[in-house]
Amino acid sequence: MKMSKMAVALASAACLITSAIAVAAPFKVQGDPKVAIILFGPKNDGGWSQAFMEALPAMEKALGETIPVVDKVPEDAASITPPAERFIQRGYNVIIGTAFGYSDTFKKLSEAHPDVAFLNASGTTNGPNLESFYGRTYESQYLCGMAAAAASKTGKLGFVAANPLPVVNWTINAYELGAKTINPNATVTVVFTGAWNDPVKERAAASALIDEGIDVIGQHVDTPTxxxxxxxxxxxSTGHHRDLTEFAPKANQCSSIWTWSKFLVPELEKIKAGTWEPSPYGAFPGIKEGGTDISCCGSAVSEENKKKIFAARQSIIDGFPVFVGPLKDRDGKERLAAGQPISDADLWKMDWFVDGVISQK
Incomplete structure (x- = not known):
């Protein structure tokens, strides 16, 4: 997932959006909704963009129409605006974007076209006809951390990550917390590549971790490397974005997956019915609402541990918050008091790691 300016945005963000805008009434498009999608990456990238393509059939079935897609659209206004405007000129009145870097451009487009609905994955801008959305990946990564610890013989887990940003940090922390429910002594050693999509750096990072004796590799990068x-x-290994078993059928034991059709189909149905009310804070769906889930489990996870993982999944659906006190960071500072769940605002500012996470400081 590409978020080239995320470090700056999230450093000052208290929640998913950059501004709160009151919604006076449900938004309604003129006529039937006609949906078009703009992808940041290639349709078959194996990760972030492909996850949206895999949600497409359910969306098309729900609307009874073919949804056009343009891919490999960079995160700059000069690249985003022309395909969006072409779609709108051709009568498409629901435009779905898929990148943090689309945020400002989608905001301007939504203001220029107040009769068109805009949705943007991993965005930060919202409005009366614009809603950004992202998933609670810490929920699914917590469960994959359980699977990783269940598969590990050493308790030494590794994690290849792009950048130490809050959306990455919470996946790493949740991974470690999940692992500890299976093995209280489990650790997670993280290597940051500095890039969302760099197979060369990812290969080097994964190899270095394995050379250190780590026997399960997790990830929050965009390729299956x-x-x-x-x-x-x-x-x-455990994967991210999609079920990555196809790339490593023997290694992969769990994948944190996007289930965007479960979130987007109801949103599109609301738009169709004229009852869509974009949240002024953006949408932040978890397993229950359809943003994220798991594909689990591989042969190295025992039936007993598999039952534990799916029992934990049900607990999350029922309201277990994953991050709940008492919880200290790895430096011993209390982050959550006993019984206190983390707020969404603090999730989006997470710049710390739990005990057991080993990384560059």
Whole structure:
């Protein structure tokens, strides 16, 4: 997932959006909704963009129409605006974007076209006809952390991540917290590549972790390279964005997956019915609402541990918050008092790691 300016945006953000705008009434498009999608990456990238393509059939079925897609659209206004304007000129009145870097441009487009509905994945801007959305990936990564610890013989887990931003930090922290429910001594060693999509750096990072004796590799990057390296080296792995078993059928034990159709179909149905009310704070769906889930489990996870993982999944659906006190960071500072769940505002500002996470400081 590309978020080239996320570090700056999230440093000052208290929640998903940059401004709160009151919605006076449900938004309604003129006529039947006609949906078009603008993808940041290639349709078959194996990760972030492909997850949206896999949600497409359910969306098309719900609306009874074919949804056009344009892919490989960079995060700059000069690249985003022309395809969006062409779609609108052709009568498309629901435009879905898929990148943080689309945020400002989508805001301007929504203001220029107040009769068109705009949705943007991983965005930060919202308005009367614009809603940004992202998933609570810490929920699914908590469960994959359980699977990683269940598969590990050493308790030494590794994680290949792009950048130490809040949306990445919470996946790493949740991964470690999940792992500890299976093995209280489990640790997660993280290597940051500095890039969302760089197979060369990802291969080097995964290899370095395995060389240190780590026997399960997790990830929050956009390619399946860490899974491929894990299989080549004879260790286990957990994936991100999609079920990455296809790239490493022996290695992959769990994947944190996007389930965007479960979120987007109801949103599109609300638009169709004229009852859509974009949240002034953006949408932040978890497993229950359809933003994220898991594909689990591989053969290295015992039936007993598989039952524990799916029992934990049900607990999350029922309201278990994952991050709840008492919780200290790895430096011993109390982050959550006993019984206190983390707020969404603090999630979006997470710049710390739980005990057991080992990374560059």
């Amino acid at each position: 860490p899974q491929i390296v894990a299989q080549e080296r004879g260790v286990y």
